[in-house]
Amino acid sequence: MNRTLLKKCIRDARLLWICCAGLLFAFAWLRMYVVSRVEMDSFARIVGELWDKWSAFSPVSLEQLLSYSGRIAITFDEPIVVFGMAVFAITRGSDCVSGELGRGTLEMLLAQPLSRLQVICTQSAVTVYGIALISICVWGGLTAGIHTFSVQEEVQREFVIPYIKIRIPNPFAPKEPVRIPLSEKVNANDFLPATVNLFALGVCVAGVTTFLSACDRYRWRTIGLASGLFVLQMIVKLGAMAIPEFKWLNYGTIFTAYNPQVIVELAVRSPDTVWNLVMRSPSGEFLSLGPVGHDLVLIGIGLVGYVAAAIIFQRRDLPAPL
Amino acid sequence: MDHPLVEIAGLTKSYGPFRALDECTLEIRQGEVFGLLGPNGAGKTTLIRTLLGYLKPTSGTASIAGLDCLKQSVEVRQVVSYLPAEAALYARFRGTDVLRFFAELRPGGSYGRALALAEQLELNIATRVGYMSTGMRQKLAFAAVMSAEAPLYILDEPTANLDPTVRGTVLGLVKRAQGEGKTIIFSSHVLSEVEEVCDRVAILRKGRVAHLQVIEELRSRHRILATLSGPHVELPAELALQMQVVNQSGHELQMETDAPLAPLLGWLATLPLKDMRVEPVGLRSVYEGVHRPAA
Numbered sequence: 001m002n003r004t005l006l007k008k009c010i011r012d013a014r015l016l017w018i019c020c021a022g023l024l025f026a027f028a029w030l031r032m033y034v035v036s037r038v039e040m041d042s043f044a045r046i047v048g049e050l051w052d053k054w055s056a057f058s059p060v061s062l063e064q065l066l067s068y069s070g071r072i073a074i075t076f077d078e079p080i081v082v083f084g085m086a087v088f089a090i091t092r093g094s095d096c097v098s099g100e101l102g103r104g105t106l107e108m109l110l111a112q113p114l115s116r117l118q119v120i121c122t123q124s125a126v127t128v129y130g131i132a133l134i135s136i137c138v139w140g141g142l143t144a145g146i147h148t149f150s151v152q153e154e155v156q157r158e159f160v161i162p163y164i165k166i167r168i169p170n171p172f173a174p175k176e177p178v179r180i181p182l183s184e185k186v187n188a189n190d191f192l193p194a195t196v197n198l199f200a201l202g203v204c205v206a207g208v209t210t211f212l213s214a215c216d217r218y219r220w221r222t223i224g225l226a227s228g229l230f231v232l233q234m235i236v237k238l239g240a241m242a243i244p245e246f247k248w249l250n251y252g253t254i255f256t257a258y259n260p261q262v263i264v265e266l267a268v269r270s271p272d273t274v275w276n277l278v279m280r281s282p283s284g285e286f287l288s289l290g291p292v293g294h295d296l297v298l299i300g301i302g303l304v305g306y307v308a309a310a311i312i313f314q315r316r317d318l319p320a321p322l
Numbered sequence: 323m324d325h326p327l328v329e330i331a332g333l334t335k336s337y338g339p340f341r342a343l344d345e346c347t348l349e350i351r352q353g354e355v356f357g358l359l360g361p362n363g364a365g366k367t368t369l370i371r372t373l374l375g376y377l378k379p380t381s382g383t384a385s386i387a388g389l390d391c392l393k394q395s396v397e398v399r400q401v402v403s404y405l406p407a408e409a410a411l412y413a414r415f416r417g418t419d420v421l422r423f424f425a426e427l428r429p430g431g432s433y434g435r436a437l438a439l440a441e442q443l444e445l446n447i448a449t450r451v452g453y454m455s456t457g458m459r460q461k462l463a464f465a466a467v468m469s470a471e472a473p474l475y476i477l478d479e480p481t482a483n484l485d486p487t488v489r490g491t492v493l494g495l496v497k498r499a500q501g502e503g504k505t506i507i508f509s510s511h512v513l514s515e516v517e518e519v520c521d522r523v524a525i526l527r528k529g530r531v532a533h534l535q536v537i538e539e540l541r542s543r544h545r546i547l548a549t550l551s552g553p554h555v556e557l558p559a560e561l562a563l564q565m566q567v568v569n570q571s572g573h574e575l576q577m578e579t580d581a582p583l584a585p586l587l588g589w590l591a592t593l594p595l596k597d598m599r600v601e602p603v604g605l606r607s608v609y610e611g612v613h614r615p616a617a
Contacts, residue, residue, distance in 0.1 A: 113429065
């Protein structure tokens with residue numbers, strides 16, 4: 001990797017990174033505000049009424065959904081978070097080859113004693129580093145929100161027996177609304193495995209986009225193809241969730257490996273399994289991929305994209321700038 | 323001056339049935355300014371891009387300083403500094419950033435040298451590239467390229483978009499680089515510039531080297547155009563050996579020679595001359611001679 005080129009790539013990515021990271025940090029933080037404002041009873045009422053229809057689209061149980069950790073975990077599936085990450089990954093991935101080719105700047109860059117591998121590796125390293133930092137920003141926003149906001153709960157009033165100072169609930173008095181810090185309800189560290197899952201999704205999208213970029217000479221076309229593929233993957237996932245007969249479609253979308261809500265549920269309910277590669281039954285039978293297994297699938301697709309991009313970029317003729 | 327720095331043998335680049343380069347063979351000697359001439363699509367840029375490893379040749383070989391242009395592309399680019407035609411630079415960078423970036427990228431690059439060149443070219447390097455005119459960008463790229471310490475400079479249309487004064491400065495800098503022992507490949511459409519700075523010129527046509535011209539030979543060659551009022555006469559035998567009659571029709575007589583003109587002018591004075599013109603042959607007529615048959 002070349003230090004000067006690295007500085008240039010960071011400079012290229014800086015503005016977009018600041019926008020995406022800032023947006024996602026602010027969104028995650030504000031999302032905690034919304035969680036803190038909507039009382040659990042009201043939320044439970046709404047979800048309860050819709051659960052018959054909603055259950056097919058919810059990756060977690062109703063019990064988890066009606067917990068604070070479950071409500072916060074939905075943040076990772078919010079379109080702003082998913083698309084925010086995709087915007088950064090697609091924009092940076094597409095710039096790698098077809099962006100530089102389209103602008104004509106690759107001509108002067110590759111006139112220097114740099115190998116094509118160096119160019120693609122440096123660009124990709126900056127992209128992956130940016131994705132990691134954006135994921136941390138999402139987690140940072142959640143953590144900041146968890147430590148900033150409080151939730152309102154209604155508790156039974158108590159009366160204290162004088163002298164012996166024993167507190168006894170008063171069932172005849174109306175319930176008393178109190179504000180409890182969100183940090184007492186959830187642990188911010190429970191969202192770290194889901195953050196890793198978001199990072200893996202970013203790497204996957206960036207790797208595939210870099211591959212498309214290495215094959216192309218027009219950035220607009222790379223962006224169009226990558227965005228189209230991304231939306232198509234979402235539609236496939238929705239189809240698989242909505243129509244039981246099409247459940248097999250789950251094998252054809254990267255969103256099957258993007259399960260932040262399930263991962264948060266695992267982190268809360270069985271923390272010892274949250275970093276598992278595979279999930280096994282008590283008898284040791286393979287059940288499914290674990291959170292880390294899903295992360296590796298996404299990162300693996302991304303890496304295959306990067307390796308294919310490097311091979312194609314090394315072998316292809318570079319067209320003259322238009 | 324006679325050791326070949328660039329050796330190209332049978333270089334061919336095909337795109338399907340179309341041959342952008344066709345069995346191109348050339349040797350460029352160390353310390354010379356070598357011109358590449360040809361109309362659009364003749365293969366000049368394809369040749370340069372193949373030398374730099376941007377394009378993989380269909381067949382043939384090319385080497386620079388003994389390094390294979392295909393297999394040792396990075397090493398080749400260590401000894402080459404290349405200015406593309408209409409060089410595109412990073413729009414968000416200021417001129418200073420561009421010069422520093424390219425100076426730092428290349429071992430032996432010098433930001434100080436680049437700044438000095440930019441000053442010589444009267445370039446405002448505080449401006450962002452995105453706000454620069456095409457000419458300013460060209461000057462900036464030229465300064466970045468010429469500041470590199472490389473034995474070979476490849477300049478693809480370096481004076482395009484430049485005003486006449488800066489063109490003169492650029493050509494001066496090319497000559498200065500040659501004086502420092504550098505080799506320069508100079509591709510251009512401006513024949514007068516090529517004639518001014520180059521030692522040898524290859525004229526490309528349909529991907530082939532159609533003609534190789536030593537400029538020094540061209541400078542001593544003259545064309546004589548005479549219109550006679552009487553019937554045409556045969557050249558005396560002693561002059562016929564030194565003259566090449568290009569055209570003889572009716573009362574018109576056109577000859578070319580690189581021999582001293584005095585004996586010819588003496589003979590012409592004895593003829594019934596109506597009009598006479600003596601002019602240097604120039605690269606244009608060589609160029610047109612190569613490309614006219616294709617028209």
